[in-house]
Amino acid sequence: MTRTANAVTLLGAGTQGSRLAYMWARQGTPVYIVDKESSHLSQAFDFIEELRRKESPPEKQGPITQLVVADLDRALCDSWLVIECLPENLDLKRSIIQQLDDQADPEIIIASNSSSHSIIEVCEGLDFKADDRFVNLHSFWPPETQVLEVMGTDKTRPEIIPLLMDEARKHGFQPFHVRKPSTGYIFNRIWAAIKRETLMVLEEGVATPEEVDQMYKAVLQTPKGPCEQMDVAGLDVILAIEEHYAQIRSGIPEGPRKYLREMVDRGDLGVKTGSGIFDYDK
Known part of the structure; x- marks a missing residue:
């Protein structure tokens, strides 16, 4: 997979979105955090700054850009990975995954952070222009808990899982590959x-x-x-x-x-x- 973009986009500025934005911005990676509410974005930015102040020693910090959903295209143009971090509502997740497939270049990896819905379940019955780039990236409570579960589908491009495992390690995660589709992942x-x-x-x-x-x-x-x-x-x-x-x-x-x-x-x-x-x- 050829990468020309180097940013990561987090969709949803709640607790997990904020924490994941902090993690992916380490090592200097630019991050976009996108939400429909500007107040959520402000709270997320304050929380990320608090996490950064606690770093010892300080990490190499990438820029974090806050965007409302209307500006999502701007984030996607610069990103190789987009992760939805929305509430555990299957219909909501299905809607946003469909939107991301419509808007994102076919090379961009689209991931769900869902704790209970597999990406197979989220994608079931939807019509995609590129159905070989979907994965689950399930995190726990970063940065305190750095475990990340990586799970693809039988259609996921074979180079995507090794790439995500490698990038996750670089950014301070401890990734584990869920080798077969599994509701609830491993842990x-x-x-x-x-x-x-x-x-x-x-x-x-x-x-x-x-x-x-x-x-x-x-x-x-x-x-x-x-x-x-x-x-x-x-x-x-x-x-x-x-x-x-x-x-x-x-x-x-x-x-x-x-x-x-x-x-x-x-x-x-x-x-x-x-x-x-x-x-x-x-």
Whole structure:
């Protein structure tokens, strides 16, 4: 693959878009961050500057340009990679992936950062001018967690995965190739089982959340237990992921989703609302 452009475009100036813009701008790479709301762009820029002030030693910082969606063409003209970082709404992601294919040169790699929807699912039934450049680039919580899962389709050009693996390493990620299409990639499939069993233990009254997290941390020597981790992620997000798994896989138990729905219906979404499995207002 011949590269004439060297910028990376992030579509969506939320939490992940901001963090990924920071990561991809390291090593001097120019980055465009695009959003429909100028207020989101301002917040993202402030957050990125805060991350940069914490660097020790300072990284080589590439320029970050903020653009509204109407100026997306400007970003695409300079980019070899564009990553959508939109909310976990399948219809929204399908719409933007179609738009990106329409607007982007066929050589530009188009990636989704979705945590629950595979790029195959996002692309299903859509009509593309270049269907060999789509991938998932699933990140966790950069820069603190630098793991990046790279997953293509059976149509993805063979040179794209090695290129992304190499570029990701250069920019401070620890990339892993998901070798076959997998809903939940690698880590989230394993983590989903831990979450699900944790919720079943709580729903059945086998142990309290405090006891679950204390035991988990004592055995595995981790800073957070599964209950606290779910609260940090947001119980509404956890529920949406569980509902998605239940749609595509047989045998997913109802109990964990019932337990989550009760909390979500009360507005107890975790850290962001002050209460979830644990109460943070105290």
